[in-house]
Amino acid sequence: MANENRHRIAILGCVGVPARYGGFETLADNLARFHADTNRPEALSIYCSRPAYPDQPEVFGKAKLRYSRFRANGASSVVYDAATLRDAIRCGTDVALMLGVSGAVALPVLARQGTRIITHVDGLEWRRGKWSRPARAFLRWSEGLAVRHSDAVIADSSAIADHLRHDYGVEAEVIAYGGDHASAAPQPPSAAPPDLPEGYALALCRIEPENNVDMILAAFTDAAKPLVFVGNWGDNAYGRALKARFRNVPHLQLLDSIYAPGPLFALRQGASAYIHGHSAGGTNPALVEMMHIGHPIFAFDCVFNRLATQDAARYFTDTASLVAALSTPMTAEQGTALQRIAQRDYTWAKVGAQYFDLFDRLAAR
Structure with a gap:
């Protein structure tokens, strides 16, 4: 591919890579591996939580790792996601993939400077019993902000896509996970x-x-x-x-x-x-x-x-x-x-191709 197609892609919203925690981390990890293994031309960055990676490696595959001082889980995830999104925009990112809706509170107020934003809404977080009633209300509100203020939305299940279509009138990109x-x-x-x-x-x-x-x-x-x-x-x-x-x-x-x-x-x-x-x-x-x-x-x-x-x-x-x-x-x-x-x-070859096709489509807009 030509150099002019070297789009700058950032992944944020997970604890970091290499994966040591959950599904979003595994997703970021395997997208980085797909990017390296297929010799993709994009300049890829992944944001990591510094407390979880005290050794702070600079690269993973061909991806540049950037670190935030905030923790990625719990209440601090709101600040973590918003701060890393702001940094990605400042760095001239063409497409930012937000994993989860915690940082969506920043979407209406950030000056994007041309950055396209994709939000992976995860599951219906506001239905989870582990959250208090105020936390569930916040997550439901954040979901609405994410759907309305993103350039594209990813659902990992057609059932989630049906919910987004019914509640918000938005057509989501349905991309599952790899497991191979x-x-x-x-x-x-x-x-x-x-x-x-x-x-x-x-x-x-x-x-x-x-x-x-x-x-x-x-x-x-x-x-x-x-x-x-x-x-x-x-x-x-x-x-x-x-x-x-x-x-x-x-x-x-x-x-x-x-x-x-x-x-x-x-x-x-x-x-x-x-x-x-x-x-x-x-x-x-x-x-x-x-x-x-x-x-x-x-x-x-x-x-x-x-x-x-x-x-x-x-x-x-x-x-x-x-x-x-x-x-x-x-x-x-x-x-x-x-x-x-x-x-x-559910293979990473299929999932990786779907993600990078979406990145290229948004970056080319």
């Missing part, structure tokens, strides 16, 4: 955590009410089935209470969050099935990652999970229905069907 990185064996290989129960099912998520953690733990307790559940148990009162309640159930193993690729890969590969309790949000990254592994999946019955798995999983709505579902395990062929869906629809 989860099926790539790290080198050198690593072992899974020791003493895992034989034939265990795996659950892996942030320990929050809308992920139905209590429902899953109660079902496996009642069914007397082995479960390994990985999450940030100590980060909130909900998680601490559940860990205290279920920690002595013999066939349950509650592990703290695991981010290292080697042990995480071994843990996923060794599972007999995956249990997905998320009820809010769109196409969940953890779900499409596990679809690539090829295990049977039991998912909470909501429109987002049915769309992501294309009705090929087994679904539950409460403790009793999960116990009933576990009594007749899914077959290996059902896991293979989910894997085929993932290999067709």
Whole structure:
């Protein structure tokens, strides 16, 4: 491509790269890898939270890393997102991708100086039970600002796009997540955590009410089935209470969050099935990652999970229905069907091409 097409692209709104936290970080990480692996011509920058990266590397792949002193999560995310967006505009960015709506309060007042802004609205954050009523009201207001004041909006699920069309009259770009990185064996290989129960099912998520953690733990307790559940148990009162309640159930193993690729890969590969309790949000990254592994999946019955798995999983709505579902395990062929869906629809090659096509279209306006 010609040099005049070397557009300046900035990604902001995540903790940073390399990914160590959640779905947005994994998205930024893999967009940077796609950019480098395909030798894209754009000048790519990614904003990172300095407290999370004390070593502060200057580049990741071919992307330049820029650091903010603010933390990227919690209430400070509003300042973090707004400050990094302001800096991206000052640096002459052609297209800024905002991951999440926290910084949308700045959109009506910032002088953009030609910068095009894309907002990834994430899931319906204002529906999440972990937020207080004032926080949910703020997030709903921020969602409206983001949709009305962005040059383009991304939804990771057609159900989210339907909501944006119905509530705001806006047509969103629907781009899901890739998950094929989860099926790539790290080198050198690593072992899974020791003493895992034989034939265990795996659950892996942030320990929050809308992920139905209590429902899953109660079902496996009642069914007397082995479960390994990985999450940030100590980060909130909900998680601490559940860990205290279920920690002595013999066939349950509650592990703290695991981010290292080697042990995480071994843990996923060794599972007999995956249990997905998320009820809010769109196409969940953890779900499409596990679809690539090829295990049977039991998912909470909501429109987002049915769309992501294309009705090929087994679904539950409460403790009793999960116990009933576990009594007749899914077959290996059902896991293979989910894997085929993932290999067709949820790869970083496909997702990366969609993002950079959108960047180029906006930059060329």
